[in-house]
Amino acid sequence: MSTLFGNAATGAQSNTTGDLSKDVALTSPPEDGISDLAFSPVSEHLAVSSWDKKVRIYEINDQGQSEGKALFEHEAPVLSCCWSPDGTKVVGAGADKAARMLDIGAGATAAQQVAAHDAPIRCCKMITNPSNSAQPLLVTGSWDKTIKYWDLRQAQPIATVECQERVYTMDVKNKLLVIGTADRYINIINLDNPTTFYKTIQSPLKWQTRVVSCFTDATGFAIGSIEGRCAIQYVEDKDSSSNFSFKCHRESPPNNRDISNIYSVNAISFHPVHGTFSTAGSDGTFHFWDKDAKHRLKGYPSVGGTIPCTAFNRNGNIFAYAISYDWSKGYQHNTPQLPIKVMLHPVNQDEVKPRPGQRRR
Template identity: 70%
Template structure:
């Protein structure tokens, strides 16, 4: 295994250029005991935080050879629905069904988490960004509000009311926050004016929003829905001609070629260097895409269960995905035999590189 995860430039030998290879993927040791709701790599180090329904946030250290070990953990009083890191990588946050957000300060070698935010309903999303050199936490809740928290104060620094329950959020640097809510509403916030919506719109997708994820350059975002579609959306009206949507995570049974099985898009992650992105879904597959070329780079075989969360590490040479029940079919399908694991996929060769640009369209 040595060296597989050490370089993003290793060659990948594959007879089918669009068929991805899972054979070198490595399992993270000692995964959560219940469904995995979120996972995030540290922006500054080789650490992975994982939120789960067993009420815990775990932090793993990931080595270059793909091996892993648990380094820290903190607990909520209910299922944890989301997690994130502070921009300097010193703090890990969790938000959960206990209507609280909690923080573990790794920089202070803390062993106990402190509550840093509260809502009237479960906190579905947590993100962190810097403002005037200090980390700010932003939380999105099913109480239809987004709140900003200065970690030195117990009351929110600001709050903004959304049209509906918050289902997904993503922040890009200290500039932009995108919020996806119930009833397909999308709110875009300029973080320099955080209590006003810079723009509000309805998702171009006709079905419920599952995930929003911002482009690496901050010019737009991707939306995934429960109906096996992804939309690419630019913020500036002058770029609107580049907006498009496409089908993904659908399967056509061999016995019925006239109909497709449709699966939710659970996770979208952008590659930190190349700006390409992944989608992962309830069908148990993930794919890498080039939005500018409108082209699928790689598709991967089914992994044996639904994929509930994904992320690239800061170097772009590891893609983590959680194989875990996503609750898309209700509680009765969450059996004791259902897989619950975190896998690390080494990015090799040109897996995530955009297509070479040519003079022709």
């Protein structure tokens, strides 16, 4: 077995406390808060979007060393980034109400605007075009309460879908598109019928939705909220008995177990091979979970700052997490002393494998 970042990918850890000692910092990180991380689906390249109005693209080698390869700029903070399915294009979307694309495959050095909304674009995803796989489609979700589908060769969207409220989060896997909005609406779309909601539910969590993330097999999705809870939700009703929620990213002070500090769940990432998943939050910790066994696989100590976003690479042997302010305590807590970095965690397979003997879906 080839090792990653030295010998960290081998050997088992006997308890549920994870090890951060082999984690490597990304070289030349952004200069302001980090909003999104996205790994290429075909290579070891990582896109990072930031409040400093830039999307940066890094190449990562087997030792976890990174090198900046490209960047492009927006006119305001960038809130989301994504890759095309073939790994040749990177898109950023942000507070300038625009999505911009860098065509790496064509050797482009400047980004072109490929989408526009009437309010900031909170999230973007690229999907395979069913009628032309060589021309991916872009999906954007905005605070103008719409999602739009874009053919990158056209100036106008090919379709617009009205949502109930501002779009806060969005994820896609295969034919499943899940959109989380203000007022706790969750819209589910089957991309075979992309302009119609297949199903709309209210989040089973009582407080504001921060993140949705699709299962690896696209049969359902996870929801994270500001109240330190995560929900597991299947698309089809026949699986509703499998739906559940659990508390996470909470802590009790050592001298008073009667109270609990509750933190936002900011990021959920599913492992591409095992289907297990991570949560990360405002408490500065991340954890790996097995949804089918309803069990925490590993929990990690605080990384020294809030975690706004995370991502697994295509093989699941690198877990990237950003450390930067997530605005959970308001603007007055955003001080120049806070860390801004991206860490690369070499994934030990024992950290993310499902528990043996458990039912797998």
